Amino acid sequence: MQCTEEVMRLLKENPPKTGLDYIMRLRGITNAELAKKLNTDPQRVSSWRHGTIPAREVATEVANLL
DSSP: OOOHHHHHHHHHHSOOSSHHHHHHHHHTOOHHHHHHHHTSOHHHHHHHHTTOOOOHHHHHHHHHHO
16 A cells, blocks of 8 residues: 555545545555456446446445455
């Protein structure tokens, strides 16, 4: 994980789009990594990071993973 100061600088330069985007950036998790854990495709994870709301079951699973 990157140092806190560097992470905060990066977030200020490129603000997160959603809470999921923010958490994934802080933890250094890529769309591909989360997609693999959820047995879905990275494009779907990307859409969630940009504001599409996943099904309740999926949202719960994402929350448990993160």
